[in-house]
Amino acid sequence: MQTAEQLIQRLGIQDVDPQKQNEILQDLANTVSNRILLAISEQLSEKDMMEVSILLDSDKEQEAEQLLASKINDFEGFKARIEQDTIDEIADNIKAVHNQARDIQKESINT
Amino acid sequence: MSAEEAPANIENSKFQPAVPDLSSMSFPDKEGMPTNNVIDISRAREAKEIRRGRPPKDEQPRKIDIAARKRDVGDLVGVDDAGRGRDPKGRFISEANMRTIEANADYIRQNAPDASPQDSDTRPDQVPTETPAEISQQPAPEVPDAQAPQESTEPTQEPPAEVPPDIYEEYTEAVRNGSAKDKTFREWVRSTEDPKAARWWEATRAHGEAEIARSGNGADSEERGSGDIDPRLLMDQDHRERLNGREGKPNPTQDDIDYYLWQSRHRQDQPGEQTQEPGQAEPNAPEPTPTPEDPGDQEPIQPPEPTPTPEDPRDQEPTLPTQEPTPIPEQPIGQEPPGGPEGPDEPEGPEIIEGPPLSERLADAAARMDLAIERFARARVNSERMFGGKNDAEMVEASTELQRAYHELCGVLAERAATRTAEAQGRLDGLTQQREALGGMAAAAQERLTTLEPNDPEVQTLLANIAALEQRQAEIAEREAAEQAEIAAIEAQNQQEIAQVLVRARGNVDAEMIKEEERTSPALGKIANWLRKHSGVRIVAGIGLAGIGIFGAVTGNVPLVVGAMAARAGLSAIGGYNASRGVGELVAGRRYQDSDVSTVEGYTDAAQRQSRTRRRSKKTGAVVGAGLAAIPIVRGIGQLSDMAHAAPKPAAPDVAPKAPVAAPDVPTPGHPDLALVDDRLPWTHMTERIGSNGTPRILEIAQKAPSVGWRVDGNGLGGGLGGIIRVVAPDGYVYQGNAAINAAFDHLDKLIAA
Numbered sequence: 001m002q003t004a005e006q007l008i009q010r011l012g013i014q015d016v017d018p019q020k021q022n023e024i025l026q027d028l029a030n031t032v033s034n035r036i037l038l039a040i041s042e043q044l045s046e047k048d049m050m051e052v053s054i055l056l057d058s059d060k061e062q063e064a065e066q067l068l069a070s071k072i073n074d075f076e077g078f079k080a081r082i083e084q085d086t087i088d089e090i091a092d093n094i095k096a097v098h099n100q101a102r103d104i105q106k107e108s109i110n111t
Numbered sequence: 112m113s114a115e116e117a118p119a120n121i122e123n124s125k126f127q128p129a130v131p132d133l134s135s136m137s138f139p140d141k142e143g144m145p146t147n148n149v150i151d152i153s154r155a156r157e158a159k160e161i162r163r164g165r166p167p168k169d170e171q172p173r174k175i176d177i178a179a180r181k182r183d184v185g186d187l188v189g190v191d192d193a194g195r196g197r198d199p200k201g202r203f204i205s206e207a208n209m210r211t212i213e214a215n216a217d218y219i220r221q222n223a224p225d226a227s228p229q230d231s232d233t234r235p236d237q238v239p240t241e242t243p244a245e246i247s248q249q250p251a252p253e254v255p256d257a258q259a260p261q262e263s264t265e266p267t268q269e270p271p272a273e274v275p276p277d278i279y280e281e282y283t284e285a286v287r288n289g290s291a292k293d294k295t296f297r298e299w300v301r302s303t304e305d306p307k308a309a310r311w312w313e314a315t316r317a318h319g320e321a322e323i324a325r326s327g328n329g330a331d332s333e334e335r336g337s338g339d340i341d342p343r344l345l346m347d348q349d350h351r352e353r354l355n356g357r358e359g360k361p362n363p364t365q366d367d368i369d370y371y372l373w374q375s376r377h378r379q380d381q382p383g384e385q386t387q388e389p390g391q392a393e394p395n396a397p398e399p400t401p402t403p404e405d406p407g408d409q410e411p412i413q414p415p416e417p418t419p420t421p422e423d424p425r426d427q428e429p430t431l432p433t434q435e436p437t438p439i440p441e442q443p444i445g446q447e448p449p450g451g452p453e454g455p456d457e458p459e460g461p462e463i464i465e466g467p468p469l470s471e472r473l474a475d476a477a478a479r480m481d482l483a484i485e486r487f488a489r490a491r492v493n494s495e496r497m498f499g500g501k502n503d504a505e506m507v508e509a510s511t512e513l514q515r516a517y518h519e520l521c522g523v524l525a526e527r528a529a530t531r532t533a534e535a536q537g538r539l540d541g542l543t544q545q546r547e548a549l550g551g552m553a554a555a556a557q558e559r560l561t562t563l564e565p566n567d568p569e570v571q572t573l574l575a576n577i578a579a580l581e582q583r584q585a586e587i588a589e590r591e592a593a594e595q596a597e598i599a600a601i602e603a604q605n606q607q608e609i610a611q612v613l614v615r616a617r618g619n620v621d622a623e624m625i626k627e628e629e630r631t632s633p634a635l636g637k638i639a640n641w642l643r644k645h646s647g648v649r650i651v652a653g654i655g656l657a658g659i660g661i662f663g664a665v666t667g668n669v670p671l672v673v674g675a676m677a678a679r680a681g682l683s684a685i686g687g688y689n690a691s692r693g694v695g696e697l698v699a700g701r702r703y704q705d706s707d708v709s710t711v712e713g714y715t716d717a718a719q720r721q722s723r724t725r726r727r728s729k730k731t732g733a734v735v736g737a738g739l740a741a742i743p744i745v746r747g748i749g750q751l752s753d754m755a756h757a758a759p760k761p762a763a764p765d766v767a768p769k770a771p772v773a774a775p776d777v778p779t780p781g782h783p784d785l786a787l788v789d790d791r792l793p794w795t796h797m798t799e800r801i802g803s804n805g806t807p808r809i810l811e812i813a814q815k816a817p818s819v820g821w822r823v824d825g826n827g828l829g830g831g832l833g834g835i836i837r838v839v840a841p842d843g844y845v846y847q848g849n850a851a852i853n854a855a856f857d858h859l860d861k862l863i864a865a
Contacts, residue, residue, distance in 0.1 A: 011610050011614075012606050012609070012610060013606045013607060013610045014606070015599070015602055015603040015606055016603050016606050016607040016610070017603070017607075020607050020611075023611075024607070024610050024611055024614055027611065027614045027615050027618060028614050028618075030618050030622075031614060031615075031617050031618030031621060034618060034621035034622050034624075034625055035621050037621075037625060037638075037639060037642065038621055038624055038625060038628070039843055041625075041628060041632070041635050041638075042839070042843065042845060043839070043843055045824075046632065046634060049632065049634035049635055049638060050634045052634070052637075052638055053633075053634045053637040053638065056637060056638070056641050057637075061641070064638075064641070068638075072843075073820075073841070078842075078843065081842070086617070089617070090613055090614055090617055093521065093613050093617075094609055094610050094613050096521065097521045097524050097525045097528075097609050097613065098525075098528070098605075098606075098609065100521070100522070100525035101524075101525040101526070101528040101529040101532070101605065101609075102529070103529075104525060104526055104529035104530075105529040105532055105533050105536075108529065108530075108533050109533065109536075
């Protein structure tokens with residue numbers, strides 16, 4: 001697990017205002033959550049989801065949560081992989097754009 | 112410049128008036144033309160037409176009444192037997208100017224220097240011996256009685272001069288048709304071609320002045336003819352003479368003469384640049400008269416105020432604090448820093464143009480990205496609905512478009528960041544260069560100081576110079592520090608923008624997918640709603656992020672669609688993209704600048720779409736198997752870091768679910784990298800592979816797959832309509848599309864057999 005500082009460094013936002021940093025991290029968390037939700041939905045059949053839905057209708061939220069987790073092997077590891085993949089992907093892309101910006105700048109100075 | 116310093120050969124200068132001296136005439140004040148000024152506009156315009164080689168419209172051609180001309184203006188200028196006018200020096204006066212003089216003979220007589228003392232701005236006792244004023248009072252060779260008759264000093268009752276109405280009409284029409292929108296009359300006149308401006312000036316100025324301003328060769332030689340008047344010269348001269356008169360100086364002063372001589376030489380050197388402002392021509396030009404502004408709009412008759420242009424050499428502060436010429440003859444320190452004597456206040460950076468085009472490109476890229484996301488999500492859902500991946504072509508196309516849009520967005524972001532930084536860096540470099548140049552000058556002055564005796568009168572000047580240079584260096588150093596802080600702020604801004612846009616773009620894809628899936632899967636909708644309403648539910652929270660106290664809004668009390676909407680808002684915040692508007696409209700020209708961003712509208716649109724989505728979801732209640740796969744749409748972008756000096760290229764459509772193994776560089780733990788096989792229907796593939804009906808084998812594999820951690824999803828249909836939707840690996844990796852499904856089936860077949 002990486003610290004917030006490490007994450008900020010990876011995203012290349014170390015010079016950004018802390019409030020904005022937090023906003024970006026929240027956006028990142030949103031993205032990760034969405035991807036996990038998508039992955040859960042693909043792992044579960046419609047029947048499984050209907051079961052969860054029925055539990056939710058009965059206000060059995062804890063059971064619903066357990067059911068969801070039980071339907072996926074190594075649920076925590078599964079989530080961790082998705083999260084790491086997402087962060088890696090975004091961080092790499094951000095780094096790539098910064099590198100490209102530097103190249104453009106160098107090129108403009110040289111010309 | 113005193114009157115005594117007037118040049119002896121003034122009669123040879125271009126300021127020699129061709130008509131009786133008008134230099135000390137009274138000129139219209141700010142309130143407009145005095146009523147006693149007789150300006151025949153129609154005649155003047157006529158004269159203008161003649162100069163352009165076109166006869167007047169109403170009288171063409173017009174014959175010269177020689178006798179009438181001699182009678183009317185014979186007391187002012189010489190008129191020979193052919194009717195041609197001659198000035199006091201015997202030089203021919205153009206026909207156009209003769210007509211102007213004829214048209215304004217009364218005005219000229221009335222305003223002649225000896226006509227009325229109160230009309231003169233110049234005191235006669237200060238007129239130098241050889242000024243044009245005195246010369247003009249001498250009888251012309253061919254005009255024995257060139258003095259203005261006293262009886263003609265009576266003010267006429269003719270109406271004051273007025274601007275040719277067609278100019279205003281043209282301006283009004285230009286405003287109506289939009290070509291002069293948001294332009295004042297002054298700006299419009301300035302922006303139109305010189306002949307038009309010249310026409311305006313010549314028609315609205317006192318025509319008696321026209322000949323005085325003949326020193327100009329015309330603002331545009333092709334349009335104006337050799338004898339025509341440069342409106343700027345006319346304007347300059349008018350203004351200068353008024354100033355001179357007010358200050359008790361002769362007209363013209365030696366400064367004026369030198370300046371106009373220089374200006375004339377400059378025109379000869381650069382005939383193509385005759386429209387150049389005088390002050391912009393050469394830094395070493397003699398002191399010019401401050402250049403007033405262009406013709407006015409609100410008060411067109413009003414003489415312009417002396418507004419020195421920044422380029423006017425007279426207005427530039429000397430490098431050194433003393434007004435005296437610098438006593439350093441060698442001028443080792445006289446090398447001017449970049450940009451002139453004082454150096455530029457704002458040194459120019461690299462010629463990188465940011466501005467609207469880049470903003471528009473970013474807006475377009477954001478728009479394309481958003482549309483590509485939506486299209487991709489729809490294609491995915493459609494693909495899920497169709498049996499056997501019949502909609503794969505649309506899927507591949509949509510994913511390719513998504514990749515391309517993302518690459519474009521990244522490229523524009525990079526360019527925008529580079530441009531911002533380069534501009535600031537350019538300014539900083541310019542300041543540094545300027546400071547170093549000043550340092551060199553100060554060092555040279557110091558060196559020279561060491562060679563002088565302490566009581567040398569030059570010492571004090573040098574010391575003052577050095578102090579001024581050091582002070583200027585200190586000022587520039589302060590600005591450098593401010594510029595460095597600005598660069599740091601720009602870097603932070605770039606970091607924020609890039610991260611924000613990319614994170615949100617990535618999130619937008621997933622949010623759009625969830626939205627689409629919600630539309631067709633009520634159960635998922637219910638689960639998603641539950642997650643949104645209960646912030647305590649962390650089942651979909653990232654482990655690492657939750658560990659450091661960061662939870663996505665999806666786990667909070669925020670509608671999921673807001674995720675997509677917020678992403679668009681984030682894009683629009685920097686690019687002016689309105690989510691509801693299509694790319695076509697944006698590209699077609701309705702581009703949104705930063706200031707035009709309507710975030711409220713964007714939110715409204717998103718809310719409406721959300722409502723529609725939910726209505727559709729309730730109405731259809733469609734159930735489409737399991738959910739959709741997460742899409743690694745932009746994984747390939749990471750490779751951009753290795754692409755030095757290369758524009759982003761659309762990556763191969765590795766995002767297509769049908770080709771999950773087409774990206775070997777992507778680490779995909781938990782599932783094998785399978786080589787794609789043929790993309791025919793699984794039944795066809797299996798039948799061909801085993802040499803008999805493939806259906807039993809497919810069913811067997813589907814049933815046994817869970818035993819090895821795999822899952823095969825079918826469409827649930829029978830009666831010959833059944834089909835495989837996807838094959839899911841133990842880690843959740845999805846093989847979708849015929850080619851990938853066939854590869855997965857081959858793999859499972861071996862796995863199960865083993």
